[in-house]
Amino acid sequence: MNAGVPAIEAVGLTKLFGASQAVSNLGFQVPTGSITGFVGPNGAGKTTTLRMLLGLVTPTSGHATIAGVPFGDLGQPARVVGAVLDSRGMHPARSTIDHLRVYAAAVGVPDQRAHEVMAMVGLASAARQKVATHSLGMRQRLALATALLGDPQILVLDEPANGLDPEGMAWLREFLRAYASVGRTVLVSSHLLRELEQSVDRVVIVNRGSLVYQGDMEELRARHSARVFVTSSDPATLALALAAQGIVDAQMMPDGRLAVRGAPVPTIGAVAESAGVTVFGADTESVDLEQVFLAMTSGQYTAQHVDPSGQFPRPGHAQSPTGYPPPPGQPPQAPPPGAYPPPPAGHPGGPR
Numbered sequence: 001m002n003a004g005v006p007a008i009e010a011v012g013l014t015k016l017f018g019a020s021q022a023v024s025n026l027g028f029q030v031p032t033g034s035i036t037g038f039v040g041p042n043g044a045g046k047t048t049t050l051r052m053l054l055g056l057v058t059p060t061s062g063h064a065t066i067a068g069v070p071f072g073d074l075g076q077p078a079r080v081v082g083a084v085l086d087s088r089g090m091h092p093a094r095s096t097i098d099h100l101r102v103y104a105a106a107v108g109v110p111d112q113r114a115h116e117v118m119a120m121v122g123l124a125s126a127a128r129q130k131v132a133t134h135s136l137g138m139r140q141r142l143a144l145a146t147a148l149l150g151d152p153q154i155l156v157l158d159e160p161a162n163g164l165d166p167e168g169m170a171w172l173r174e175f176l177r178a179y180a181s182v183g184r185t186v187l188v189s190s191h192l193l194r195e196l197e198q199s200v201d202r203v204v205i206v207n208r209g210s211l212v213y214q215g216d217m218e219e220l221r222a223r224h225s226a227r228v229f230v231t232s233s234d235p236a237t238l239a240l241a242l243a244a245q246g247i248v249d250a251q252m253m254p255d256g257r258l259a260v261r262g263a264p265v266p267t268i269g270a271v272a273e274s275a276g277v278t279v280f281g282a283d284t285e286s287v288d289l290e291q292v293f294l295a296m297t298s299g300q301y302t303a304q305h306v307d308p309s310g311q312f313p314r315p316g317h318a319q320s321p322t323g324y325p326p327p328p329g330q331p332p333q334a335p336p337p338g339a340y341p342p343p344p345a346g347h348p349g350g351p352r
């Protein structure tokens with residue numbers, strides 16, 4: 001693959017089904033060597049997008065490339081990109097190994113490769129078992145094995161975790177890591193960020209056919225990094241002392257607490273002590289990325305700033321006491337319960 005060329009690129013992809021817009025001017029890149037998550041709620045347009053990438057659906061406008069060229073121009077597509085789009089369309093009467101042999105012949109690889117990929121996905125002991133009797137998890141593994149037949153440099157997987165039990169999910173995570181560790185690329189979709197959080201280095205988030213976010217997981221985490229809410233004898237002096245140490249993101253809350261980002265509790269405690277400020281309490285906000293995702297994809301995403309009302313505007317925070325006693329005569333501070341609105345009906349995590 002050409003150095004510097006993204007493994008996958010979508011440019012202005014749009015798909016209309018009649019009057020309904022499934023994908024809308026969607027652009028993103030999947031860097032070579034990355035494991036990129038493609039995340040969005042049900043109906044967000046993930047499958048349609050993946051099918052456009054793979055030449056199975058013609059875009060209304062826009063285009064996509066795989067290894068720098070449109071899918072249709074790949075000389076030997078199965079050697080470049082393997083895809084798992086739907087594990088339900090397999091011939092039920094075929095055995096595991098027969099299914100793989102049929103596809104091995106289609107891809108132009110020897111039967112031996114069918115045995116190899118069957119072992120790679122842990123199906124060797126089910127070689128003679130008919131597809132009709134496979135569990136959904138087994139079908140997912142078989143679909144993955146089929147995608148691997150051509151030993152492709154790029155894998156595109158649509159909801160591969162569907163039907164996998166926790167052990168299967170852990171196995172899939174390991175598998176994808178090992179696959180990408182030698183410079184190969186994975187694009188994997190899910191309707192749950194939580195499902196992919198531990199496996200991907202990069203994420204493309206879509207909602208209603210449009211891009212909501214693309215970037216590194218680290219960046220997403222950093223953007224939503226936790227703040228520490230400090231109750232002290234002198235917040236203004238503490239803010240100045242923190243700024244002198246380069247910790248400049250400290251905002252006064254209407255309730256008198258200082259909201260500090262970018263420093264852990266022990267550091268804040270040490271700065272306070274050296275400035276002669278007494279700390280009565282410090283509550284750490286922990287960020288649940290799934291909540292960030294839900295907020296992003298339910299139209300309630302309002303990013304970073306502190307709400308002047310002194311409430312906790314950002315989703316996913318849960319306060320945890322840190323061992324400091326509350327100020328004399330005051331109960332420990334806690335966020336208002338239910339400050340974050342629940343996801344809407346039909347949204348994953350919300351009522352269906």
Ligand SMILES: Nc1ncnc2c1ncn2[C@@H]1O[C@H](COP(=O)(O)OP(=O)(O)OP(=O)(O)O)[C@@H](O)[C@H]1O
Pocket residue numbers: 017020021022040041042043044045046047048049191
């Ligand atoms: N062949 C089709 N004809 C008409 N509408 C379609 C077709 N395929 C998809 N759609 C519609 O396009 C929208 C996006 O569907 P798509 O399957 O791409 O979303 P998704 O994010 O993959 O969702 P899910 O996770 O539920 O599969 C949906 O409203 C869907 O009903």
